[in-house]
Amino acid sequence: MIENKHEPLIIARNVTKIYKTDKTRLKALANVHLDVMQGEFAAIVGTSGSGKSTLLSLLAGLEKPSAGRIMIGGRGIHRLNEEQLVDFRLKNTGFVFQSFNLFEVLTAQENVAFPLMAQGVGKAERMERAKLILNEYGLGRHLHHKPNELSGGEQQRVSIARAIIAEPKIIFADEPTGNLDSQTADIIIKSLADINKQKGTTILMVTHDMERVKYTDRIIKIADGMISEQEA
Amino acid sequence: MKILDLIKLSVLNLYRRKSRTALTVVGVVIGTACIVIMISLGLTNLVQFNKMLENSDLEKIEVFADENNGMNKVKLNDAAVNAFLNVENVEYVIPQKRITFYGEFREYYASYFSAIAVPSEYLYKFAEVEEGQLINPDSSMMQIVMGEGAFSYFVKNDDEYTRNYTGPNVEFLAASIDLYLGGIRAIENEEIPISKLYKAQVTGILKNEEEEYKTSDVYMSLDMAQKVLSENYKTANALNMDINGYDTIYVYADNMDNVQEILNTIRSYGFEAYSNTEWITELKAQQKAQQGQLLAIGLIALVVSAIGIANTMMTSIIERKKEIGVMKVIGVSILKIRALFLIESAIIGAVGGIAGCMLAHVFGYVVVSYGDAVNFLGMYFQSGMKFIMPLWLDLSAIGIAVFVGVTAGFFPARSATMLSALEAVRG
16 A cells, blocks of 8 residues: 555545436436545535445445446455455454444453454454553553443444554544534544544544534535535 | 354354343254154164064064865975975975973973974074084984973972972983873873883083073974884874974075065965064064154254244344444454354354253153053053163264254355445444
């Protein structure tokens, strides 16, 4: 992967996504062109049904575009098969979700260590790394707590810790503050911004929280499946 | 992801749903126990059946003169022997007759001392000696072999003929016994001429087939019996003994499969003939049907528990849609996610299988009925229901339970990985 802040890390060209059902065809995205720079913190905003989540899942390789190309670090991810995509995500991306989505059966520490477990890292090493990150996030007291014993903000911080533990190039965040009160939401966005600044991790975040987009480098507005406006 | 991590994750997931997991396991336990008990019963029955087969000469046909067939009186004689020898697929024919003597041995006497006369070359088919040896066919002397049970024919006075009497405490092997044709009746009845005296040498003592029951058979050579009868034909005629006839003729087929045809031919000559093969064929079919029934009962139980496992896994997958989505998004491969679910269902199968085997053993231990004859599902257990449960049965039952678990988990596991990741995450 190219490690240069002025080079685009994600390039989308003519990306179109059409959802077909038995009776209807829904064009969710139409001819989207987008470059996301290395180390950039970008927000995708738009109303519900505007296509912002579709764009995120295409860029993250969770879905395939109906037409167009998506290059990440020079690699055409629209051409990868399911197994290759899984491997690509494992090595290059981290995810933060709106509803945290931690594994209920695992402790906070085990949840954070999960991506390393998926990579086959040994237990001692991954648990140590998870402990370090959780301490950094002020969650050292909660290492052995299950998700249902944590508050929403704590759960989202555990989930951010999980997203960064494998040191991904890109973090995709899908409405990360949607389920949080405004004070906690601030803390979460700030910690994402810190990661972006300190580690240089590229972050692409879908949100409708216009109050907190001020922390981002760029706002990409999307409406009716097209990018309507971009402001830095 | 390492296999140990996968297993740990599976165990955690099963543990989270303790009560549902336990209920599913109970289903497998019952299914496995059912299969083990049913197969064990079948095995017990089969072993008993095979033991019976071993003890039955399957190529042997017993031929009698049909006493009810007055119109067409047939006789068991040398002509009959030759006729049987000419029947296709007959290997050899052994005639046999019973001959009765009055016996004296030291201070003891036997009112009726009855011997079975068979051709000496075939004697080994009927008699096996424990001590001494079989008759020497070339000897001009009368030789006999006898079972321990026959000792009790000899008494000092008639009062000794009681149930518990086991005979005089003297050595019979190599002894010489004085014999007169015809039994006490021929001695006491003055109108019947007394036969020549024969000194019979006891060359061997017979082996007892069962420890409890001492055989009272006495064997001598057919040639010697014929010689006695022809030398004393007056006595024999007075006693209505058939000098040239036989009591039974044994016909041996070259192969068990030809027995039925030979039986039919012999019967068509007017003789009464009988073979173990006839009822054994019937029993075999019955045995097969019983084994089938047992297997069917066991399989039904197993299928029901398989449905239980599939149902549990399906419910679990619906509940964990989100979790599966997250794993996919994070980058856990489809194969690993499938493996996770398969391991879960395999664990249910394995735990249920092991517990089921233990339950079956406990059942076998408690329910076993020693000694008493038991009828169960049309199977007759001569000496009580015993459960034969070899290790291979346990191992294969556990193997089957795991296999059922994996199979029942296969489709749920497949559908788990078909879910669209992002849709699953959003719920």
